[in-house]
Amino acid sequence: MKYPKPSFKARYENFINGQWTPPVDGQYFGNSSPVDGANFCEIPRSNKKDIDLAVKAAWEAAETWTKSSAAERSRILNKIADTIEANLPMLAAVETWDNGKAIRETLNADLPLAVDHFRYFASVIRAESGDYADINADTVSMEVHEPLGVVAQIIPWNFPILMATWKLAPALAAGNCVVLKPAEQTPASILVVMELIGDLLPAGVLNVVNGFGAEAGKPLATHPDVRKVAFTGETTTGRLIMQYASENIIPVTLELGGKSPNIFHKSIMAEDDAFLDKAVEGFVLFALNQGEVCTCPSRALIHEDIYEAFMQRCIQRVQAIKMGDPLEDSTMMGAQASNDQYEKILSYMDIGKKEGAQLLTGGAAFENEVYPKGHYIQPTVFKGTNDMRIFQEEIFGPVVSVTTFKDDDEALEIANDTLYGLGAGVWTRDVHQMQFFARGIHAGRVWCNCYHDYPAHASFGGYKKSGFGRENHKMMLNHYRHTKNVLTSYSKNALGFF
Amino acid sequence: MDRVSITPAASEIVRQLKETHGALMFHMSGGCCDGSAPMCFAEGEFMLGSCDVQMGEIDDCPFYIAADTFTYYKNSRIVIDVTQGRGASFSLEIPLGVRFLMRSELFET
Numbered sequence: 368m369k370y371p372k373p374s375f376k377a378r379y380e381n382f383i384n385g386q387w388t389p390p391v392d393g394q395y396f397g398n399s400s401p402v403d404g405a406n407f408c409e410i411p412r413s414n415k416k417d418i419d420l421a422v423k424a425a426w427e428a429a430e431t432w433t434k435s436s437a438a439e440r441s442r443i444l445n446k447i448a449d450t451i452e453a454n455l456p457m458l459a460a461v462e463t464w465d466n467g468k469a470i471r472e473t474l475n476a477d478l479p480l481a482v483d484h485f486r487y488f489a490s491v492i493r494a495e496s497g498d499y500a501d502i503n504a505d506t507v508s509m510e511v512h513e514p515l516g517v518v519a520q521i522i523p524w525n526f527p528i529l530m531a532t533w534k535l536a537p538a539l540a541a542g543n544c545v546v547l548k549p550a551e552q553t554p555a556s557i558l559v560v561m562e563l564i565g566d567l568l569p570a571g572v573l574n575v576v577n578g579f580g581a582e583a584g585k586p587l588a589t590h591p592d593v594r595k596v597a598f599t600g601e602t603t604t605g606r607l608i609m610q611y612a613s614e615n616i617i618p619v620t621l622e623l624g625g626k627s628p629n630i631f632h633k634s635i636m637a638e639d640d641a642f643l644d645k646a647v648e649g650f651v652l653f654a655l656n657q658g659e660v661c662t663c664p665s666r667a668l669i670h671e672d673i674y675e676a677f678m679q680r681c682i683q684r685v686q687a688i689k690m691g692d693p694l695e696d697s698t699m700m701g702a703q704a705s706n707d708q709y710e711k712i713l714s715y716m717d718i719g720k721k722e723g724a725q726l727l728t729g730g731a732a733f734e735n736e737v738y739p740k741g742h743y744i745q746p747t748v749f750k751g752t753n754d755m756r757i758f759q760e761e762i763f764g765p766v767v768s769v770t771t772f773k774d775d776d777e778a779l780e781i782a783n784d785t786l787y788g789l790g791a792g793v794w795t796r797d798v799h800q801m802q803f804f805a806r807g808i809h810a811g812r813v814w815c816n817c818y819h820d821y822p823a824h825a826s827f828g829g830y831k832k833s834g835f836g837r838e839n840h841k842m843m844l845n846h847y848r849h850t851k852n853v854l855t856s857y858s859k860n861a862l863g864f865f
Numbered sequence: 866m867d868r869v870s871i872t873p874a875a876s877e878i879v880r881q882l883k884e885t886h887g888a889l890m891f892h893m894s895g896g897c898c899d900g901s902a903p904m905c906f907a908e909g910e911f912m913l914g915s916c917d918v919q920m921g922e923i924d925d926c927p928f929y930i931a932a933d934t935f936t937y938y939k940n941s942r943i944v945i946d947v948t949q950g951r952g953a954s955f956s957l958e959i960p961l962g963v964r965f966l967m968r969s970e971l972f973e974t
Contacts, residue, residue: 399951412960425933523898524953550898550953582953600902602931603892603911610912624897661897707950707964711902714968718941721971756969758941759937760901788934789897832896832933 370694371472373460378409381417381577385570386738390578391416398555401467401709402701403694403838404740410554413578415586416828418546418741422592424644425517425544427492428571431610433542435513437492438700440540444489447564449538458556460694462528465556467702469693480821484841487823488540491841505858509759511851514542515594521580521608522557523599525551525659525763531557533838534575534597541847543594546574548587552705591615595847598622599661601761602832620836622661622829624761625789628782629653629664629818630804632773632795636673642816643680644712644792649818650681650767654688654746657703657811658712660767661833662790664818666758668778671771678769682728690745692737694711697739702741703764709742712764714728716747720735724751724768753781761787775800788830792818811837868942869921869928875947875965879905879924887967889957891945893899893930893967899954903928903945903965905959942970 378395380387390411397406397466411417451458453783459473468477498510520534527549549557554577561575575796576583588596588611599622600607612619635646638860653664669677693701716730729747746765749757758768772778782791787808795801795816805813814820821827826840836846871879882889888908896901903935908926917929920938923945930938945965952964 396951396962408878418929427931524897551959552951552953578962580953581957582960584955600898600954601894601902602896603904604899605896607906607911607955622897624895624900642951659898690939705950705952707902707948707966710948714966715901718969718971721969754937756937760934761896762901763898 369692369697370456370460370698372694374459374559375408375555375559376421379411379577381411381413381421382561382565382573382575383421384556384574388420391420396551400464401704401742402464404706404737404742408465408555408852410551410576411577411660413583414574418583418586418590419577421546421551421587422575422590424571425546425574426592428569429516432544432569433516435542436480440542441489441493441701443567444485444536444540446567448482448485448489449503451478451485452565454834455482457793458560461559462556463693463701465553465695466524466527467704469698469701471696471698472656474696476483477526477529480823481529484532487538488536492540492844493843495844506857507855507857509853511853511857512541512844513849513851515848516543517593518543518545518588518595518615519593519596520545520547520583521588521596521598521600522547522549524553525656525661527553527556528560530599537838537843538597539568539573541844543847544572546576546593548576548578548584551577551579552592564567570827571752585611589614593617595619595833597836605834606814613821618714618846619675620839622836623832623834624661625787625810626759626761626785627662627664627790627792627810628666628668628785628808629792630668630778630782631670631673631677632800633670633672634796635794636677637796640770645816647680649683649792649794651684651688652819653767654685654700654765655819657700658743659704659708659763660819662819663763664790664792665762665767666753667767667769668781669769669771671773673828685746685748686730690733690743691735694865700746700765702738702743707744709744712762712766713745715760715762715764715766719749719751719755719757720769722751722755722757724749724755724757725793727769729765753784754756759785775803779804783809786831787833789833790814867921867946869923871923871945875888875945876956877923878947878961878963878965879926881961886957889926890926891926893920893928893934894930894954895934898936900954901967902952903967904954904956905965906955918938929954939947944968944970
């Protein structure tokens, strides 16, 4: 089934203080779809003036929102979830057009996960509480949660609605007001969501300001009235965000990508059954979202004894990936998010070939007959060694680099020989081996006999250069609030020092 | 031959950016959405640390990279090019609708 091309406004505005607000200086930029390469709407090119307006509106709203009851915030978050759910196919098509990904993924992953994420945070704030301790018979210590106030969130383009949700839901649930800047590559889908949910929240609680990093992102990240910055992106900008935050001495949370190992042990081929089939799909998951996932299993480590037989099945499955019209629900892989991203992926394929990696399948652009000007790349498998650049640098495309190992120690050494530590996969029928790897791998998420599952209630975040902070779990609430200790003495007697 | 060089098209963008922002610097980024790409900032905007090394210079702009990433570049010569495209990040060329891009040549040590 082919979904109709979604309709967009010719021009969008910023959402500030509950109103659609044109950028102060009246500048806009063209937003193109990676599906066909053509511009489809105009987006505000905001600057410090617009950020100042949004931060001011957010602080005004914070007067009441930070004191709102958990029941009230929960009710609103549930309404947001219901509204997104009621418009799910439309929003899925919008996300596909803005980002390029196949609609089977937006329909079945991006949007349902976003809906559930709002519901998860709506729920946990009704079930959690602060802490209390009897220090002694007369002294009581209370750990009280208080929202930070106004927080800044800078959103990536690979899952525009879902990544905005991962940041928004805990921030709003914790009682903060937000100024959010979508990625300049994929600003439209979040704005379409805002058209639906904008009036569910009190004016000023959630503000969306669009624009470029240097012009809008910097004034947001350095704003003296912002109490925290949450960022998902790459390492240099991550360092810049930390540097900016140091000016105001505020916390940051960073999610900065990875080069995640996906380890296939010998026992997976002990039987030819459903589990082996699942493991083959687990290998092919490098192509999910065109490989534009921070946890893309972009390094596959395969036991040398099963390499030939296992890879034969994997390559077959990779070559069966159907590309084509991203709005057609049988299409498995869509367009890369932008032309520069497309060029970068091709440049890494060139590096892989020059490094002497063996190209097993793919290795070039995909000529899409439906959309000849879109940015499409074939799913690609290289074989090489872990010291090659295609094993160490995040390509952020549908490219997996495969190598072999001879025993558990070597597999673990290769798995951890990376600057990053975001995700990892372990596939085995041996529970002891599974535990060895689950605990031995230096990464914030280890998938055991699965991959690319992102349920709310399972924490997600990095080790090493992949950043810090744990999204997707109630522990994220504490990244969005202070802990205040109220220490009370019920004794009538002086200490006796003076 | 220098480890870092620049194409004429990218050089023209650097010239334009210098007119607006003055002296510039580059830092090679790793990881995630906009990573594995050169970032261009006004000189001094990005705080360098002892973990950074200068890999070269292009059009009088120093080009830095994190030392741990550089270990994988020891056999690489890189050419900074530019392409059409709406990249994200704080890199200065993005408002122009173009993005700096790294191309690589390998050599034996």
